[in-house]
Amino acid sequence: MKLTFPHMGYSYVAFKMLIEDLGYEVVVPPEPSKRTMDLGVRYSPEFSCIPFKVLLGTFLETIEMGAEVGISSGGVGPCRAGYYSIMQQKIINELGHDFKILSFEPPQSNYLDFIKKLWMIKPKRMSWRTFIQLIKKGYKKLEITDEIEFLMYRYMPYEINKGDTAKAFKTALDMLDEAQTVDDIEDARWEGIKVLAKVPQDRSQTPLKIGIIGEIYVVLEHAVNFCIQKNLGEMGVYTDRSIWLTSYAEKNVFVEGREGERDVFQMAHPYLNEMIGGHGINSIGEIVIYAKDGYDGVIQLAPFSCIPEIMAKGIVPRVSREEGIPVMTVFIDEQTAAAGLVTRLEAFIDLLKRRREQNADKRQLA
Amino acid sequence: MPVRIGIPRYLSYFSFYPLWKTFFEELGADVITSPPTNQQILNAGVAEAVNDACIPIKLYHGHIMEIKDQVDMLFVPRLVKLRKLGTETFCPKFLALPDLLRATIKNLPELLDTRVDLTKGRFELFHIARDIGERFGASLTTITRAYYLACRALRRYNRLLRNGMLANDALEYMETGCKKSQQVDRDALSIAVIGYPYLVYDPYANMDIVKKLNESGARVHTVEMLTPRQLLREAKKMPKQMFWYYSNRAMHGAYHYLGRKRVDGIIHISAFICGPDAMLGRFMEIEAKEWGHMPFMTLSIDEETGSGGVDTRLEAFVDMLKRRGGQK
Numbered sequence: 001m002k003l004t005f006p007h008m009g010y011s012y013v014a015f016k017m018l019i020e021d022l023g024y025e026v027v028v029p030p031e032p033s034k035r036t037m038d039l040g041v042r043y044s045p046e047f048s049c050i051p052f053k054v055l056l057g058t059f060l061e062t063i064e065m066g067a068e069v070g071i072s073s074g075g076v077g078p079c080r081a082g083y084y085s086i087m088q089q090k091i092i093n094e095l096g097h098d099f100k101i102l103s104f105e106p107p108q109s110n111y112l113d114f115i116k117k118l119w120m121i122k123p124k125r126m127s128w129r130t131f132i133q134l135i136k137k138g139y140k141k142l143e144i145t146d147e148i149e150f151l152m153y154r155y156m157p158y159e160i161n162k163g164d165t166a167k168a169f170k171t172a173l174d175m176l177d178e179a180q181t182v183d184d185i186e187d188a189r190w191e192g193i194k195v196l197a198k199v200p201q202d203r204s205q206t207p208l209k210i211g212i213i214g215e216i217y218v219v220l221e222h223a224v225n226f227c228i229q230k231n232l233g234e235m236g237v238y239t240d241r242s243i244w245l246t247s248y249a250e251k252n253v254f255v256e257g258r259e260g261e262r263d264v265f266q267m268a269h270p271y272l273n274e275m276i277g278g279h280g281i282n283s284i285g286e287i288v289i290y291a292k293d294g295y296d297g298v299i300q301l302a303p304f305s306c307i308p309e310i311m312a313k314g315i316v317p318r319v320s321r322e323e324g325i326p327v328m329t330v331f332i333d334e335q336t337a338a339a340g341l342v343t344r345l346e347a348f349i350d351l352l353k354r355r356r357e358q359n360a361d362k363r364q365l366a
Numbered sequence: 367m368p369v370r371i372g373i374p375r376y377l378s379y380f381s382f383y384p385l386w387k388t389f390f391e392e393l394g395a396d397v398i399t400s401p402p403t404n405q406q407i408l409n410a411g412v413a414e415a416v417n418d419a420c421i422p423i424k425l426y427h428g429h430i431m432e433i434k435d436q437v438d439m440l441f442v443p444r445l446v447k448l449r450k451l452g453t454e455t456f457c458p459k460f461l462a463l464p465d466l467l468r469a470t471i472k473n474l475p476e477l478l479d480t481r482v483d484l485t486k487g488r489f490e491l492f493h494i495a496r497d498i499g500e501r502f503g504a505s506l507t508t509i510t511r512a513y514y515l516a517c518r519a520l521r522r523y524n525r526l527l528r529n530g531m532l533a534n535d536a537l538e539y540m541e542t543g544c545k546k547s548q549q550v551d552r553d554a555l556s557i558a559v560i561g562y563p564y565l566v567y568d569p570y571a572n573m574d575i576v577k578k579l580n581e582s583g584a585r586v587h588t589v590e591m592l593t594p595r596q597l598l599r600e601a602k603k604m605p606k607q608m609f610w611y612y613s614n615r616a617m618h619g620a621y622h623y624l625g626r627k628r629v630d631g632i633i634h635i636s637a638f639i640c641g642p643d644a645m646l647g648r649f650m651e652i653e654a655k656e657w658g659h660m661p662f663m664t665l666s667i668d669e670e671t672g673s674g675g676v677d678t679r680l681e682a683f684v685d686m687l688k689r690r691g692g693q694k
């Protein structure tokens with residue numbers, strides 16, 4: 001059985017290992033490209049969101065590469081993501097491919113179904129204990145992927161030679177990719193951290209700080225968001241993004257006072273009082289938090305036609321006004337062009353710089 | 367002076383208006399509705415609402431703009447859940463609607479944004495009624511009476527719809543007692559027009575599709591003409607329920623009409639950039655093909671759709687159905 005999975009940022013490193021560990025052949029999904037997009041757009045409903053289109057495109061590409069089963073996530077709504085796998089299965093069947101999407105519903109919603117799917121994935125001769133250990137190992141790798149990616153963005157604005165940090169990250173990621181046992185993974189982690197820390201840095205400047213929020217897929221998938229974080233980093237901007245695949249970030253990064261998700265909801269409260277699926281409410285809450293943490297600005301990334309993010313965008317001007325933090329919304333679809341985005345980013349950065357100077361002047365006067 | 371309460375003539379208006387109107391009037395309030403959708407409302411909505419929103423949300427903004435200055439309070443319920451079916455709620459845009467309005471429209475009167483989640487308990491609707499009633503300072507007897515009459519009005523309205531009336535005709539009938547039969551007789555062509563009530567029943571939004579179909583000799587069937595039982599029976603046919611109330615109803619309705627073969631064709635009215643419709647539309651299309659090649663057409667509505675294009679497409683569709691019918 002040849003398994004494949006959705007491409008999401010750098011997480012493939014971990015999923016690849018997990019599936020191989022379980023003894024299946026793995027078809028590693030290619031990084032989303034123009035072709036992925038074209039395939040996805042051709043067969044998706046017109047107003048489905050970009051994650052849907054790219055994911056469908058990826059599945060179609062991996063089918064060409066021989067994949068037979070795709071692992072995906074389910075969901076309980078109210079957003080569309082939970083219905084992706086059903087629709088994609090229908091579309092793929094209609095195209096006449098023999099390909100099955102195995103979607104994992106969150107265990108809270110359907111416990112039996114979750115166990116059944118695990119049962120299907122677990123090789124018959126493997127004990128549950130080994131199985132669980134392997135999953136834990138995979139998760140560990142995922143956490144470390146998050147960690148080194150996080151460090152890359154942290155160092156990037158200070159780098160002296162443009163591109164060094166990105167290169168160091170690549171080295172670290174490759175090392176991690178090769179590590180197979182728990183010990184190796186731990187070693188790769190330290191090595192990776194060292195490689196990144198060695199990048200020559202100039203700490204005399206205080207870079208602009210921008211928070212990145214929005215819908216999980218376009219925030220995580222650099223191939224779809226035009227490497228926005230890298231771009232900003234290389235323009236000398238410190239970025240922090242609110243969404244990571246693992247809870248690594250919540251455990252380790254937000255020690256300065258972000259207590260898990262609860263807090264985000266509370267922060268969103270005056271502006272939005274209902275869970276609206278996706279990351280709608282998070283987006284609102286996070287703007288408030290970034291404002292409180294003294295960030296200079298926030299960028300909201302959203303797929304075109306994304307229901308929760310459109311609602312969030314409608315509410316953003318009010319949050320921005322009342323919290324006093326500029327927010328730029330970037331809608332991403334198959335027609336978004338990299339060049340246009342860079343221009344907008346530059347303009348936004350200029351605005352933030354000017355604001356910072358004005359504020360500094362004001363403080364001096366006072 | 368009685369409190370003037372404004373109800374926009376859009377979105378869930380087409381499903382629940384008799385309930386609200388009766389209830390508020392029994393409480394002693396003046397109910398003011400916005401006029402039927404028109405160009406001015408559309409323009410105002412497009413100008414006010416966040417520009418990536420779907421057309422119904424924009425229209426709703428337009429309706430609010432139209433009446434906000436004439437009322438003391440706007441009734442914009444936050445509709446969350448009406449029944450237990452999978453993890454169904456309303457479209458997320460309904461869920462955040464009051465918050466969105468507060469953020470976008472300036473000088474709003476007070477919003478009565480009652481949260482409606484009827485799965486909380488059997489008497490939830492009454493609890494909601496009591497909460498609202500108490501805000502108006504009404505006694506429990508008045509509230510109970512208002513509640514009872516309101517529910518009765520809604521039942522009557524639903525009965526009229528089920529008997530084949532269109533929403534606006536039914537509302538007019540309830541108000542004035544004059545019966546306007548728009549629909550042509552039974553042995554004509556039958557077409558199921560499927561979509562959300564605020565697209566199917568708003569003639570301005572859908573460019574009068576229903577009337578045009580009638581004029582070309584077709585009888586229109588809608589989801590609201592089916593009983594909840596009939597609809598729920600079809601739920602089993604879906605691999606997984608969708609998450610949105612109106613979308614599920616539409617899909618169940620589509621299955622009903624597909625399965626019984628009582629209609630000659632299906633038209634799906636869909637809103638531009640509607641999230642749920644992206645799923646629903648393709649789903650119906652695939653099913654229509656699988657269930658014996660039912661002719662199927664999607665009409666997508668946005669602020670710039672000219673009625674010219676729609677007319678030609680409708681005509682072609684109806685002609686095609688007539689030819690098919692002739693061959694049988």
Ligand code: SF4
Pocket residue numbers: 049050051079080081082215277278279303305306307308309641
């Ligand atoms: S959150 Fe947005 S992008 Fe994600 S599934 Fe929902 S509509 Fe699509």
Ligand code: SF4
Pocket residue numbers: 307420421422423457458459460562637639640641642643
């Ligand atoms: S269901 Fe579609 S048309 Fe209705 S509010 Fe939601 S997105 Fe808009």
